[in-house]
Amino acid sequence: MQEQFIEIDQAYVDGILPRRQPDADKNAFGRVLCVCGSAGYTGAAYFAAQGAVRMGSGVVTLATPEKAWPVLAVKLNEPVVRPMPCGADGMLSREALPLLTALAARADAVLVGCGLGRSEAVTEIVCSLLQSAVCPVVLDADGINAISAHKDVLRQTAQPVVLTPHAAEFARLSGLKQPETGELSAFAQENRCILLYKGHRTRIFAPDGAIYRNHSGNPGMAKGGSGDVLAGMLVSLCGQGIAPVQAACAAAWLHGRAGDAAANRLSEYGMTPGDMLQELPGLLKRYNTREW
Numbered sequence: 001m002q003e004q005f006i007e008i009d010q011a012y013v014d015g016i017l018p019r020r021q022p023d024a025d026k027n028a029f030g031r032v033l034c035v036c037g038s039a040g041y042t043g044a045a046y047f048a049a050q051g052a053v054r055m056g057s058g059v060v061t062l063a064t065p066e067k068a069w070p071v072l073a074v075k076l077n078e079p080v081v082r083p084m085p086c087g088a089d090g091m092l093s094r095e096a097l098p099l100l101t102a103l104a105a106r107a108d109a110v111l112v113g114c115g116l117g118r119s120e121a122v123t124e125i126v127c128s129l130l131q132s133a134v135c136p137v138v139l140d141a142d143g144i145n146a147i148s149a150h151k152d153v154l155r156q157t158a159q160p161v162v163l164t165p166h167a168a169e170f171a172r173l174s175g176l177k178q179p180e181t182g183e184l185s186a187f188a189q190e191n192r193c194i195l196l197y198k199g200h201r202t203r204i205f206a207p208d209g210a211i212y213r214n215h216s217g218n219p220g221m222a223k224g225g226s227g228d229v230l231a232g233m234l235v236s237l238c239g240q241g242i243a244p245v246q247a248a249c250a251a252a253w254l255h256g257r258a259g260d261a262a263a264n265r266l267s268e269y270g271m272t273p274g275d276m277l278q279e280l281p282g283l284l285k286r287y288n289t290r291e292w
Helices: 010-014 042-054 069-075 094-105 120-131 142-146 151-155 167-174 181-190 226-239 244-266 273-287
Strands: 006-008 031-035 059-065 080-084 109-112 137-139 161-163 194-197 203-205 211-214
Touching (some): 006 010, 031 042, 031 094, 042 059, 042 069, 042 226, 042 273, 059 069, 059 094, 069 080, 137 142, 142 167, 161 244, 181 203, 194 244, 211 244, 226 244, 244 273
Parallel strands (some): 031 059, 059 080, 161 194
Antiparallel strands (some): 194 203, 203 211
16 A cells, blocks of 8 residues: 655645734744763764754753763854753763753753663663653653663653654664554554654654655755754654644754755755754744845
């Protein structure tokens, strides 16, 4: 049987992103928490936080291990950068969990995973944040790796969870190295999660069985940091009150279009994730309250 896809295009995204109210303040556009980074992996946290900023969040808080904090506090101006307890390995320690839980309780959406690294403490933190979630959660990179042996936590939270794996991450999570569309859809339905499966023609699988397909993007985006930008954009849209399935679709399409704009300006060889961040505001001008 031929798969039925809902195709994501400009008209679809236009139906998702609202124009902003003239009298709005920062609280109207969401407070998001990014639990990201570790010593030696500050770039992932930077791109995730800046992706959320560029996508329009009212307040972005980055919670990062204290050994990564000096680098990120200097590089980031708009987000609030909070140092968290960490071990000698530069990754979050168990002592960080109460602080992270308190921050997550005040957030409208939470991103966990970009550059976190892998350890028993990180696994415990990721699982605990999922189980105690009071808002949508986006799991990327090491957040996905952390639950590879604990998929049951996906069904233990009452909040929407969005997973954003590439092929290798999904293989670790599911044991499926070359999954068919039906297997990907079954995973989303069985685990009651939203699955954004990254790659050529990124697809989004909803818990209700709906499947969406994105056509924007190019090979120049296959560089470290690109997925972190996407994760930040996605958590931003969730924090702004957009339904997580729609947020995943809009983020995937806009991410690809930013990549296309960067490739057209700088080439697929020379473009970087930072260039994609610079292209994103131009794509969002169409949603201005009025022309200036």
